[in-house]
Amino acid sequence: MASIRSQNTKPERVVRSELHNSGYRYRTHVRTLPGSPDIVFTKRRAAVFVHGCFWHLHEGCRSARIPKKRLEYWVPKLERNVERDVRNRVALQNLGWRIHVVWECELQQPGWREKLVSFLGPAKCND
Ligand SMILES: [Zn+2]
DSSP states (O other), X not given: OOOTTOOSOHHHHHHHHHHHHTTXXXXXXXXXXXXXXXXXXXXTTEEEEEEOTTTTTOTTOGXXXXXXXXXXXXXXXXXXXXXXXXXHHHHHHHTTOEEEEEEGGGGGSTTHHHHHHHHHOOGGGOO
């Protein structure tokens, strides 16, 4: 399984290429911001995270089930990830950023593009 730190994962590439094809321009993995958001729209002050359901414990998601084996290893590890997500989210919001999360499992269904566009606004603002 890939590490939580891995960049340019497949779900992320799917989201990025969709945005790019729709005319959005953005920066990726901006390390100067809390949590190094995956996709950043500077002028809009909007940050998008593409989260793997397992690593970020997507609530109520089938892909986010903790393995029964080695629970004592996985539970604290995954809970730390979630705590880190919350901390980063709060820090970003305190800096005036809006945040949207695209969950890996959402990419299997229609609707995630529309949600993203309604979060970002139309593509014309060009960043
Ligand atoms: Zn999910």
